Amino acid sequence: MKKTLLLLSLVAAPALAGEGKWTPQQVLELDPAWLRAQGLQVSPKKLWDPQRGTGLLAGAVNVGGCTGAFISSTGLIITNHHCAYGLIQEHSSPERDLLTTGFLASERKDELPGKGARVQVPRSFTDVTAQVLAAVPEGADDAARYKAIERKQKELVAECEKRPATRCQVATFDGGVNYTLVDSVELLDTRLVYAPPRGVGEYGGEEDNWMWPRHTGDFAIVRAYTAPDGSSAPYSEKNIPHKAEFFFPLATEGVKPGDFVMVLGYPGRTYRALLAEEMAERQSRVYPRMRDVYGEAIRILEEEGEKDAAGKIAVASVLKGLHNGYKNAGGQLAGLKRGHIVEKQRQSEAEVAAWIAKKSASAQGAATWASAVKAREELLAAQQATAKVFEREFLLGAVQRLARAPAMAVTVSRLAAERAKPDMERRPDYMEREHARIKDRLEREQKNVHLPAEKRLLTAFVRRAQALGADERIATVDKHFGKAFVEKDVAAKVDALYAGTQVLTLAERLKMATETTAQLQARKDPMLAFGLDLARELEAMDEAVDRRQGMALRLRPSWRKAVLAHAGKPVAPDANSTLRVTFAKVQGYAPRDGAVYTPQTTLSGMMAKNTGEDPFDVPERVAKVAEAKRHGAWADRKLKDVPVNFLSDADTTGGNSGSPTVNGKGQLVGVNFDRVWENVANDFGYNPEVARNVNVDVRYVLWMLDQVENADVLLKELGVRKNSPVAAEIR
Known part of the structure; x- marks a missing residue:
């Protein structure tokens, strides 16, 4: 009998471990038995306690367009090298080019403050749907509707931010089906602790961007500070390291194929709730124009930046962002075509419409769903007009x-x-x-x-x-x-x-x-x-x-309610830069006929790519240690090498850069930094065959700090001892 109940509960749960960017509230609605079966070893309530408004998920923090993760009780945060790029660039010059050489603060007094570098730690999530919708006057036209909703959102945020050091937002879910007030503590003093050299943090450059196999050490470490009394404060020499209640101990044993992992973070935007014709417009207009305009800007910046050292540093940050957007647009176009995503969306809409027609056979059903059909028709007409x-x-x-x-x-x-x-x-x-x-x-x-x-x-x-x-x-x-x-x-x-x-x-x-x-x-x-x-x-x-x-806020909720009702199971809403978690397994994939990719890469693979020229130029001090096979305690027993990157089938997108990848015990096993090329169009629909995200293995991070940088003080603070890995866990 118990086995039968377990099977029933698993059927009711999401079918795929990787699919779904779940909100903290939804995690508590998912079946605990399903989560345990996937590999979660801590209680879901450890992830998020709605009574306290916090939990392990609060260890994942918003670092301004990216994600970071507390990895010590003393305010240390790990994120991506490309997320800390602006902070590194801020302190770089032709005479002291930290972008190229990297940086390590030997003592806390040497850590480099960043102008405007802020960290937001989530505190609570409150459903404010009724309040927002009640603010719309009866008979309001579309412009007045938008203004009324925006005004109410601003009022809720203003009330929320009356407390000091608070940053709030009202996030919209499912096109206006739900509105949630997100309350976070904002820390104002963030300092650079460690950045690897460019030949590690950007190894492979744009050639490897969005690709696999990958050998990039895309990580950096910063520290959040507070006033001596623990309150948020701007930079001051008197500030002390932030005391993080929740942080992710480093899993020094790393991961292996088949392991369960979670990716926590702040995914920016996905488009799975769009109508097929709206997706088609992005395919036919938006992404081709991005490739055109960004491509020209990239050529200009590269040509001018190569003419002098100061110019190269000046254009670096903007150039990096444009490169990422340019290649992303190409991946979206390739993925939309390869996955027949627009066609599948049309089919899905037809199925929902047929379901509505069946439900509408009764008088009560007709009254319930008539608005959904009309809403879809009006959205399609509006989409054509914007062209x-x-x-x-x-x-x-x-x-x-x-x-x-x-x-x-x-x-x-x-x-x-x-x-x-x-x-x-x-x-x-x-x-x-x-x-x-x-x-x-x-x-x-x-x-x-x-x-x-x-x-x-x-x-x-x-x-x-x-x-x-x-x-x-x-x-x-x-x-x-x-x-x-x-x-x-x-x-x-x-x-x-x-x-x-x-x-x-x-x-x-x-x-x-x-x-x-x-x-x-x-x-x-x-x-x-x-x-x-x-x-x-x-x-x-x-x-x-x-x-x-x-107009969209008036119409789309009607259609989305029908879509959600038709699904008959939990559906994670589109990404909107709010805290999410996705559950996954470490695994490779087969991108095309005759090609099979394993889920891990190694130091040896990195050195095999080394040409001594950009973008495959391993820094000399890194190459010497790698060639000598000084692996320290960080070699994988099966691989007999230090793992550099690994894949999992997590459901990620932009904004998940820097997200902590953690195991079922709540230990950090890696840092998410990319997706594979075949998975870029994941923004429009999850495909389990190619949905793979790319992570820096924590053992590569530790190898860099230990064997290359001799960062003993930092390793001690992280609870790591050479040749004696700790195995802390959250119980």
Whole structure:
């Protein structure tokens, strides 16, 4: 009888261990017997206790677009090298190029503070759906609906953030089916402790990005600090290491094929709730345009960056982000085609529609589901209408990813316009709570400016804008550069913008961030004039987008409720940068006919790739230790080598960079940093055959710290002893 009940419970649970980015609340709704069968050895309540609003999941922290994980009670956080890139770049110069050489703080006093580097530790999640929906006035049009929902979200956040050192957000789930208030403690002082050299942290570069086999040590270690009384505080020499209640001990024995793992983190965006035709638009328009625009920007930055050492450092961070987006777009296109994802989504929608038709045979069923059918039809009609403005809106949105001066001019211009409004009426990105972040960003951007690249990027944007059709014109470009591209004329006007601007002067730029629109106009700064006009166009575009989002918030919940009801089982919502956990197994895959990939790579494999030239240039001090086979305590017994990376079938996406990969005991076995090429389109649908995420093996981290860096002080703090691995666990 017990066996029968267990089988029934497993059938009711999700069918695949890897599929699903589960919220902390959903973890408690999953069947405990199923979780134990997968390999979870701690109680689900250890993962998240809703009464306390915390748990082991709180050991995974938001580090600003990436994830990190506490690995000691003394505030040490492990994340990806590429997530700490800005902090490393901030302290790099041609004379002290930490991006290339790496960095190790021998003592705490040597740790390097980061401007604006913040850590958010989750504290609670509260369902506020009823409050948000009740805020929409009866009969509101789509624009008013959006504004009402946004206003309520801002009010809930403002109330939540009355407590000191608190950062809150209202997250939207399933297109507006549910709204959740996320409450986090924000730590303001984060310092760099260790970064491997570029030849480790970026080994393989863009050639290996999104690929397998992989041999990249994409990890870095930072530390969060607080005031002496334990409260959050900005950088001060008096601050002390943060006392982390939950952290992940290092599993020095690592993992082997078939092992259960969990990946915890803050996945950014997935698109599985989109309609098939919405997915098709991303396939036919969005990703091809990203490849086109980002590809040109990459070529410009690489060409200009290679001309001098300072320029190479300046463009490094922006270039890295563009490379990632460019290759991701290519992977999305390949995956959508290979997996027939749009076609499968059409079939799935047809099945839901047929289910609705069957349910609607009764009078009660017809009343329940009629709105779902109508909602889908209206969403499809709206999607077709937006195609007419796509090119213009894409280019307007892309301008802030390209040249830094126009982007910063737009920022200070929009900040001035929004500051003239009451705080609750401002756009969320420009509210008072964001001003410190904006200031930090405006300061950090100084490290990203390389004038020759700047001018070429702006010229490329102007050329594209001037090529738009008559109904898609960007008025600001027409006003400042004319309606037709004449290279000599545009180059002269670009030179004049940069010659006459103070936007690129840090002190003046920070003053601009405090001024009114009238004061900015009075400066007679040509780049500012361009930014002020561009900001007005962006504001008008945002208003149009708001109306479309208001329509989607009205319609999509009806359709999603039908989809969820049809599923008849737990369905993890699309990623939205909130805390999630995915359960997985360590395993390889077969990407194509005749090819089978094992799930682990090793030091020997890394050295076999070594050419001595970028991107496969192993740093000399690393190569010497590897060639001598000084493995220390970190060799895998079966592999007879130090594992570097491993695969699992976790359900991850962007934002999961830096996520802790932990075993069933709650010990850290690796750090997630990528997906395989065949899995990029996982954002649109989980395919168990190719859904693989890439992790740095914790034993490679420890090998670097022990055998290469001789970081005895840091290893001691982590509870690791040479030749005597600890096996701490959470009970």
